[in-house]
Amino acid sequence: KNQVEQSPQSLIILEGKNCTLQCNYTVSPFSNLRWYKQDTGRGPVSLTIMTFSENTKSNGRYTATLDADTKQSSLHITASQLSDSASYICVVSNYNTDKLIFGTGTRLQVFP
Amino acid sequence: GAGVSQTPSNKVTEKGKYVELRCDPISGHTALYWYRQSLGQGPEFLIYFQGTGAADDSGLPNDRFFAVRPEGSVSTLKIQRTERGDSAVYLCASSLEGAAGEFDTQYFGPGTRLTVL
Numbered sequence: 650k651n652q653v654e655q656s657p658q659s660l661i662i663l664e665g666k667n668c669t670l671q672c673n674y675t676v677s678p679f680s681n682l683r684w685y686k687q688d689t690g691r692g693p694v695s696l697t698i699m700t701f702s703e704n705t706k707s708n709g710r711y712t713a714t715l716d717a718d719t720k721q722s723s724l725h726i727t728a729s730q731l732s733d734s735a736s737y738i739c740v741v742s743n744y745n746t747d748k749l750i751f752g753t754g755t756r757l758q759v760f761p
Numbered sequence: 762g763a764g765v766s767q768t769p770s771n772k773v774t775e776k777g778k779y780v781e782l783r784c785d786p787i788s789g790h791t792a793l794y795w796y797r798q799s800l801g802q803g804p805e806f807l808i809y810f811q812g813t814g815a816a817d818d819s820g821l822p823n824d825r826f827f828a829v830r831p832e833g834s835v836s837t838l839k840i841q842r843t844e845r846g847d848s849a850v851y852l853c854a855s856s857l858e859g860a861a862g863e864f865d866t867q868y869f870g871p872g873t874r875l876t877v878l
Contacts (some may be wrong), residue, residue: 692854
């Protein structure tokens with residue numbers, strides 16, 4: 650069954666600290682994996698997209714990694730800012746159907 | 762416009778009523794998607810348009826839900842005989858190419874929050 654699971658469900662960190670969010674998926678065959686940031690009351694915004702041949706991709710303070718063998722991905726946020734408070738959603742695309750399968754997200758709160 | 766827009770931003774209706782939700786995609790984007798997002802969950806796929814046609818409507822939960830995109834731009838999601846379980850945020854996204862583009866980024870609108878009393 651095509652599923653995307655994320656952990657932790659929620660996370661609280663202090664401003665300036667780093668954090669890592671996890672994503673495990675069972676989507677097969679795999680096409681690509683995306684991380685989205687969703688602010689409260691807004692639609693998701695794309696952060697990174699990776700295919701199976703890519704191990705890491707950065708977007709500013711966001712760095713995503715992908716291990717296609719273990720079907721795991723992580724999103725590392727460096728030097729967190731208050732504006733990083735949002736939900737981070739892992740999304741995996743099925744190669745056959747082209748459908749995006751969304752995880753339930755990790756709710757990150759950054760406190761001063 | 763610079764991004765995807767959706768109207769209304771909030772809609773409160775009574776059980777059994779009919780509602781229409783509108784999506785204005787980014788100009789030039791051929792693909793348009795509708796998703797439904799419940800509290801604490803990720804978006805759930807409903808329907809995907811490529812141009813004017815519904816390329817994949819397998820996510821529509823039942824025949825009370827219908828969507829159109831008559832001119833290949835603006836889309837309307839129609840829900841008949843609304844039920845309390847329909848309450849959710851309905852998100853629209855558009856992309857340049859759609860399923861044909863492997864790295865096609867979907868740009869999301871702010872969503873319409875539907876509340877069925």
